[in-house]
Amino acid sequence: xxxxxxxxxxxxxxxxxxxxxxxxxxxxxxxxxxxxxxxxxxxxxxxxxxxxxxxxxxxxxxxxxxxxxxxxxxxxxxxxxxxxxxxxxxxxxxxxxxxxxxxxxxxxxxxxxxxxxxxxxxxxxxxxxxxxxxxxxxxxxxxxxxxxxxxxxxxxxxxxxxxxxxxxxxxxxxxxxxxxxxxxxxxxxxxxxxxxxxxxxxxxxxxxxxxxxxxxxxxxxxxxxxxxxxxxxxxxxxxxxxxxxxxxxxxxxxxxxxxxxxxxxxxxxxxxxxxxxxxxxxxxxxxxxxxxxxxxxxxxxxxxxxxxxxxxxxxxxxxx
Amino acid sequence: xxxxxxxxxxxxxxxxxxxxxxxxxxxxxxxxxxxxxxxxxxxxxxxxxxxxxxxxxxxxxxxxxxxxxxxxxxxxxxxxxxxxxxxxxxxxxxxxxxxxxxxxxxxxxxxxxxxxxxxxxxxxxxxxxxxxxxxxxxxxxxxxxxxxxxxxxxxxxxxxxxxxxxxxxxxxxxxxxxxxxxxxxxxxxxxxxxxxxxxxxxxxxxxxxxxxxxxxxxxxxxxxxxxxxxxxxxxxxxxxxxxxxxxxxxxxxxxxxxxxxxxxxxxxxxxxxxxxxxxxxxxxxxxxxxxxxxxxxxxxxxxxxxxxxxxxxxxxxxxx
Numbered sequence: 001x002x003x004x005x006x007x008x009x010x011x012x013x014x015x016x017x018x019x020x021x022x023x024x025x026x027x028x029x030x031x032x033x034x035x036x037x038x039x040x041x042x043x044x045x046x047x048x049x050x051x052x053x054x055x056x057x058x059x060x061x062x063x064x065x066x067x068x069x070x071x072x073x074x075x076x077x078x079x080x081x082x083x084x085x086x087x088x089x090x091x092x093x094x095x096x097x098x099x100x101x102x103x104x105x106x107x108x109x110x111x112x113x114x115x116x117x118x119x120x121x122x123x124x125x126x127x128x129x130x131x132x133x134x135x136x137x138x139x140x141x142x143x144x145x146x147x148x149x150x151x152x153x154x155x156x157x158x159x160x161x162x163x164x165x166x167x168x169x170x171x172x173x174x175x176x177x178x179x180x181x182x183x184x185x186x187x188x189x190x191x192x193x194x195x196x197x198x199x200x201x202x203x204x205x206x207x208x209x210x211x212x213x214x215x216x217x218x219x220x221x222x223x224x225x226x227x228x229x230x231x232x233x234x235x236x237x238x239x240x241x242x243x244x245x246x247x248x249x250x251x252x253x254x255x256x257x258x259x260x261x262x263x264x265x266x267x268x269x270x271x272x273x274x275x276x277x278x279x280x281x282x283x284x285x286x287x288x289x290x291x292x293x294x295x296x297x298x299x300x301x302x303x304x305x306x307x308x309x310x311x312x313x314x315x316x317x318x319x320x
Numbered sequence: 321x322x323x324x325x326x327x328x329x330x331x332x333x334x335x336x337x338x339x340x341x342x343x344x345x346x347x348x349x350x351x352x353x354x355x356x357x358x359x360x361x362x363x364x365x366x367x368x369x370x371x372x373x374x375x376x377x378x379x380x381x382x383x384x385x386x387x388x389x390x391x392x393x394x395x396x397x398x399x400x401x402x403x404x405x406x407x408x409x410x411x412x413x414x415x416x417x418x419x420x421x422x423x424x425x426x427x428x429x430x431x432x433x434x435x436x437x438x439x440x441x442x443x444x445x446x447x448x449x450x451x452x453x454x455x456x457x458x459x460x461x462x463x464x465x466x467x468x469x470x471x472x473x474x475x476x477x478x479x480x481x482x483x484x485x486x487x488x489x490x491x492x493x494x495x496x497x498x499x500x501x502x503x504x505x506x507x508x509x510x511x512x513x514x515x516x517x518x519x520x521x522x523x524x525x526x527x528x529x530x531x532x533x534x535x536x537x538x539x540x541x542x543x544x545x546x547x548x549x550x551x552x553x554x555x556x557x558x559x560x561x562x563x564x565x566x567x568x569x570x571x572x573x574x575x576x577x578x579x580x581x582x583x584x585x586x587x588x589x590x591x592x593x594x595x596x597x598x599x600x601x602x603x604x605x606x607x608x609x610x611x612x613x614x615x616x617x618x619x620x621x622x623x624x625x626x627x628x629x630x631x632x633x634x635x636x637x638x639x640x
Contacts, residue, residue: 131453152455157459
């Protein structure tokens with residue numbers, strides 16, 4: 001089995017590749033990213049490529065011969081709001097270029113598109129389901145919603161075997177803050193664990209819909225293994241998450257790492273961030289995801305403990 | 321006030337232009353169509369242009385200086401299903417080119433996008449509302465759904481003042497059958513009134529969601545007059561229609577034009593048409609449209625009588 005992953009330099013993509021490579025049936029994993037990817041494994045089945053998949057020829061080369069395509073490349077929410085045209089190019093045009101490349105290959109590959117809770121906008125029903133209209137209130141959400149329709153349509157036409165997986169906000173992301181409006185969601189846990197101060201740009205009462213990287217990666221693998229027949233004519237799934245407030249996150253951090261950790265969080269409202277993040281829903285009806293066998297994190301503390309287990313080694317974590 | 325209408329050769333566009341020109345404040349109406357438009361009025365404010373608005377330069381020229389842009393141009397449902405790439409170009413790329421042109425003009429024009437009930441797909445809730453997810457089961461519906469998201473996003477960004485009006489199936493269309501899957505909906509009324517045979521490619525029990533051309537045109541005018549504040553952050557409206565079965569349509573035809581007329585309808589199932597038309601909903605909750613002041617036809621008989629009043633003169637209608 002040959003696999004191609006766009007946005008291959010991202011941490012989810014690298015984790016996904018690592019999990020996929022545990023399967024001996026996987027012959028090759030192409031990781032394509034617009035920036036050169038730092039080698040992260042000695043596995044010879046990995047093929048790292050610096051290429052811009054918004055260019056149709058590059059898209060075709062990246063997915064050539066692939067049985068499974070994971071399209072993870074995206075301009076994140078904060079950046080897409082500031083750089084509208086760049087967001088359109090990467091989040092919409094690259095998706096279309098990849099779908100055209102997959103169609104042109106004539107192999108009807110599995111095409112897993114990572115979408116987002118950002119396709120929804122307020123006011124929200126009591127619980128979001130796959131029946132809820134996409135009413136995005138951010139450029140990122142709009143571009144993802146259009147990408148979803150493209151994937152569903154190319155799949156309906158038989159050009160690909162498409163799957164749209166709407167990810168919750170991932171927490172705890174390792175590494176540095178990024179241009180996502182949700183960057184702080186990981187930052188307010190990660191930085192205090194590293195003994196650093198973190199700014200929380202929203203209030204304590206804001207509800208979030210979160211998934212650990214572990215669960216998200218497992219669900220991305222499951223999303224490709226699933227039979228198309230179970231997905232029906234609308235191949236979209238809201239992946240499971242957990243609903244937590246910022247206050248509950250901080251309380252969990254304190255339970256795991258002590259009051260010294262939670263004391264490193266400083267509240268400074270950032271209206272541009274608050275506006276986008278507040279336009280995302282936090283309460284979902286995940287009966288469809290459950291029926292299809294997708295997994296869920298048990299609670300927020302497990303997200304912190306998972307981060308420590310995955311990222312603790314080799315990092316300068318504050319002793320506690 | 322300067323107005324531009326794409327798909328200007330279509331009958332709805334010409335009717336719309338005629339109604340708009342009754343307002344002396346209207347200085348100019350550009351009607352743009354990919355095919356040359358046969359002159360239909362001596363009004364000097366009309367500017368007919370043969371141009372392909374999927375080309376960005378042509379799009380910019382067509383909407384230059386416009387205060388109101390009506391984007392009606394489309395590849396219809398039946399054709400979009402057969403010619404996928406053409407549908408993508410006209411229904412999606414041209415919409416984007418026009419939005420970019422409107423954005424580039426820097427005037428934040430009103431932009432009225434005619435969408436369709438085809439953005440929805442089965443299984444349906446008891447009544448479709450603006451909260452129902454777009455789950456199209458046709459290329460036309462998918463392309464319209466993406467266009468809707470583009471218009472909403474360009475509007476949210478402040479590039480345009482956008483309005484998305486989802487039209488019911490229009491009945492009774494004058495003229496010849498076209499490549500829309502819904503072409504028969506007008507054909508089974510129009511052809512018998514002209515003394516001709518009409519083929520009905522679906523069963524008598526199929527429910528349809530219909531609007532007269534008169535009501536549709538009045539609602540398109542109203543859609544541009546509306547203040548943006550009433551539309552809220554999601555400028556989409558399901559326009560009012562009436563729910564009727566094919567059997568009820570035929571009964572109304574018989575009441576208006578006699579049994580000789582209804583006897584001219586022949587039932588011959590056409591699977592490709594039936595599949596598309598059956599994927600469209602026929603029951604809507606139109607409380608939003610009502611609250612915004614859009615109008616509705618009283619019943620199906622009025623659609624037939626309206627057709628006779630509008631189109632009867634100069635046509636060879638069967639005497640009855």
